[in-house]
Amino acid sequence: MRVAEHAVWGRDVPVRYLLVQEDLDGVEEYWGRCAGVEGLFVDKVPPRREVLTLRGCTPEGALRDALAPDGAATALLGDLCVEVWDEEQPLQWWTLVDTVVLAHRPNRKDPALVDVVLGAGVEPETAWAHTLPTVPAFKVFAGTTASALPAGPCQDVEGLFVPRHGPPPVPMHLVGCEAAEPLRALLGRRRRHDRDWVQLWALDRHGRVMYRHSVYLRIETARPSVLGTDLLDITLTDGGDQRPLLARPVWETWYQGVPTAPNQWAPLTTEARHEWLELTATGAREQHPDRTGGVHHLDGRFVTDHPGLYCALAEALVGPGNYFGREWNAFRDCLGGGFGIAAPFTLVWHDSHIARRTFEDDVSEEGLTYFEEIVQLLEQRGATVDLR
Template sequence: MKYLLVQEDENGVEQLWGKCAGVEGLFVDPVPPPREVLTLRGCRPDGPLSYILADPDVSPRGLGDVCVEVWDDEQPVQWWTLVDAVVVAHQPHPTDPSRYDIVVGAGVRNEESFFEVPAAPRFELFAGTTVAAAGWCSAVDGLFKPRADPAPVPMELIGCEPAEPLLAVLRRPRARERDWVNLLMLDRHGAVMASRTVGLAITGARPSVLGGTLVDIALTDGGDDRPSPVARLIWEKWYQGAPAEPNMWAPYDAQGRAAWLDLTTRAWRVPVRRPDQLGGEHHLDGRFVTDVPGLHCAIAEALLGPGRYFGREWNAFIDCLCGGFGVAPPFTLVWHHSEVARRALSDVVEDPQGQLSYFEDIVRLLEHRGVTVLLR
């Protein structure tokens, strides 16, 4: 059995729902929302958006994913994502030449809408891996309209050995509200290497193709919390056991390295926490730091060892520097071959003022948190 189905109660205690030998449909790319054209009206651009408007010759003029916060007079009340947003055109706003009307192409995804749209909303924009402020605008034409839900992508649990809670779900009428469980993948030694949330919207169950008393359970939709097919090779590598050698992430591209970082998030969740190590000297092998995920793989490896977690992006890295993850400042970080990252990340600018590259920003952050950084 390679998978466990568990559900946590309100106290965080896990209850076993079943075991499975395999899962069909675990690795899928999310269905992208259809592309639309929207107009940001009366916009005061900042950060990454202002950089694009300042240099009209830049092409393609992509912003990545843009978070749109809808504010009332006091607080945000709705959150939207403009997926893979691209600036198509812009012009001065008719009533205020200091502001702009910006036309973007993007997929649109509603994240949270707990409240109705305010009578006079304000729209805050954020973009980039550090979720930097990108400005604000007075309206977003085309944002508030009905959209069809994406087609569900089914999943099938193969060779299941249901425990009593799952047996009860299989016996009850289909009209009942579905349950949510955590699908835990085990490595060959029986250790949990990954966890994904799965909704038990069951469309059918039959005797398993593996025989015996096992059953195969078909789900209408495996949910959005599934790894990309790109991650399959990474998961196969980790299935043999947690990494024991440095730089095993290095052969993969940025997407593969991001999948590697995703698996490291289980590494710090151990039952017994040891106090953070303070002081000492850590050595970072910078030969393969050619992208942002590679930078975070290398830093975590330098501080804690292969396969360990110390943040997977800017904000998570800041949290780790605050302590509780095995190492905390002050300490010394000797960054060997630092010029590799300096060159590779010279065009990755996430600083809101646009003055520093991602590499320079990381070094500055470390130094501000009490780390002595020695670039070699």
């Protein structure tokens, strides 16, 4: 499907979104275009607060510090990850949001272990297998990313395995839509509750696809549009996995076109930098031949968090607005080639002390900081890293 054929129409408002369905073979079918969308940017409703008890724990790291008898460490643990293991591998993992230690005491069966009472919001579990072993093991981590640090094993998590219902879906309103034949056919049915998904492609002002967002195609209403009776305003029951409100200004920046100036992401918060990286990933489909050699300069002044690290690395290696991974595994894959640059090359990392300080407490089991691991990975893949 050629985007350019549908990105322009003879109206007073621009086309901001396309509706596209993609089959299992990757064949794209055009379903319509719209002037605007409401309900795409919505802050996630936090899970309701619950009380859980970690039974029979051997606390480590942040959890151990929170139970220190002098009370000097904070009881606020932030987000935790609880993994449920059999004898060999994790079967499930759960996210505990904004966790706080409410109380703790020695375990009744083994006083060398600790029972810890927590207050937290519990996200729905993500499971690799739904059947628990007879005697599961529980591992707790401080954080929910690949860099999460161990907080200790436990024998059980009381209150974890109970029924939960997530928040109701958030509707999405498609404003000023011109429906193509597949969407017109769906609108003409008496029952329009198809269980299909379509993609909402957000366009920038030049007609380039900024982002692909999946929506559940269950139509609540379709009526003549406020922009003209030859268009439709369509309300969908489920707007899919919406972006947070803080993403809206990031999208407005990208609407003007792919950023070409360096460090436009630098003033953003950590969460907004994540959204910036999401938009760079859309361009990952548009791969270019790799170039090798040369000297590339990384501006390290703003590497103050994980997304800032990957924003700075991408700008140094492939230029502003381009994709070169959003986290460790993706960055490693990009270094393997196919994303615009391949080793050997030289990376001059200016103000590297900022990243070194940023990640000094983010230490792997091998004793390396996240900064040191990134440098090591680059060198292992054939790059020369000059730290300044």
